[in-house]
Amino acid sequence: MSIHASEPIAHPLRDELELSAVLHALSDPVRLMIVAELAKGDGECTCGSFALPVTKSTCTHHFKVLRDAGLIQQRQQGTTRLNTLRRDDLESRFPGLLATILAAAGDPAAVVAHAG
């Protein structure tokens, strides 16, 4: 009946993005990996398309953190959820930040941390 199929997923507005939240979201190796993967491809990716070393639940959690920080946008399509990097919003609010961090993360030794 009144099943709200495409219920809108909450995202912060561009002006609501906070640097602290963005940096915190990116300070986790798994999430940085997700964002790097998203940045590599130019389109939309499903949550399952990432080879992450965590379970589904944890995966959902990380995607929620990224979404709440305003780094990604999620769109429901069927049973899958399509993720997009909010490049423009990020660039508008924090010019060069994403590219610089991604470049720094490009060095495998730099991202090392404790993902295992």
Place this chain on the structure above:
Amino acid sequence: MSIHASEPIAHPLRDELELSAVLHALSDPVRLMIVAELAKGDGECTCGSFALPVTKSTCTHHFKVLRDAGLIQQRQQGTTRLNTLRRDDLESRFPGLLATILAAAGDPAAVVAHAG
């Protein structure tokens, strides 16, 4: 002379800097404030010279986090501890990262931090 007030403080080497640790260190508003202040001045600052909304203990803690992440260098002088931003090491390891984050944090001087 018998007193070795030279350098009993541990710092990570340039090659040991981890992006995750740097981002995490910078994701706290108080620490970002410290780094921004340090970046504004070109010399050394004592811990007490910052107008931070926390107690001495918390202040020590934050400085330790920044030091462990490799963002600052601390040098003992008398009863005070002099802090320096590790601009060169940071720039070498993560080019443009510091300036970009500082710029995003709202510090205009950060953009030209390394240019002149």
Place this chain on the structure above:
DNA sequence: GCAAAGGTACGACGACTGTCGTACAATCAC
């Protein structure tokens, strides 16, 4: 000697984080 000033060390506390497992919901394929 004594006291003040600048910081650290330690323990404590509540809050949050990353992780998991299980249970559940929605859609697709048959």
Place this chain on the structure above:
DNA sequence: GTGATTGTACGACAGTCGTCGTACCTTTGC
């Protein structure tokens, strides 16, 4: 319809975080 696929919701857990207060150390100054 049934079942598989994709992902969420909830609860639990140990570990970390930011904060504080108190005690302590080192240097400076009297």
